[in-house]
Amino acid sequence: MADTLRLTEIFYSLQGETRTMGLPTVFVRLTGCPLRCTWCDSEYSFHGGSIHALDDILAEVAGYRPRYVTVTGGEPLAQPNALPLMRALCDAGYEVNLETSGALDIAEVDPRVSKVMDLKAPGSGEHARNRFDNLMHMGPNDQLKFVLADRVDYEWARMQIDQHGLADKGGELLLSPVHGQLNPRELADWIVADNLPVRMQLQMHKYLWGEEPGH
DSSP: OTTEEEEEEEEEEEOOSSTTTTSEEEEEEEOOOSOOOTTOSOGGGSSOOEEEEHHHHHHHHHHTOOSEEEEESSOGGGSTTHHHHHHHHHHTTOEEEEEEOSSSOOTTSOTTSEEEEEOOOGGGTOGGGOOGGGGGGOOTTOEEEEEESSHHHHHHHHHHHHHTTGGGSSSEEEEEEOTTTSOHHHHHHHHHHHTOSOEEOOOHHHHHHTTOTTO
16 A cells, blocks of 8 residues: 555654664564564564554654654565655654664665664574675665674674675674673673774663563
8 A cells, every 4th residue: 555554563762772772762663574583572573563654653753752763673674665754754854763684675765864784693593684785885874783692693793894894884883692692791802802893782672671562
């Protein structure tokens, strides 16, 4: 249907990760994802949801009077109307982040949007789905995220940073431990020992609200 999206939830909370961590943010969580990462924490968004008109989504977001809006999922780009949604949010004056898996083409995402794109490490079970040509569409306003389950994942991420010259592309590199699986202190020690040009991040919302949806 034209100008509609399948939506799991809209909520106002604190951003738990990325460069806007801790800032009040409206989250627009779209339904559906073609990936099945082993550590996924939003499986409830794979199915179900309800159809909403684009104008109704924009009106609900505006009701919170936010500065920051994050479009997430699932995988938002699995719905073609995610693109006009993000354009409309930018036109409304919000600072917009897109959280995307890196498995779908990002070339048509509005350049005003800060893309937060994963490179899936082996521990995700989905690293074969990485679309490396997306890297050419990442710019200084974007953020590349590695979610790491163990030392193997860390070494894989370190190799990608080196082989693709990711530290020289101008965007921000984010390394995150899988919550409850990789000890954050271990990851911190590895980063410091290797002097990696990255930002380590923890999922702040997990420490505040655990696995509750809507945060």
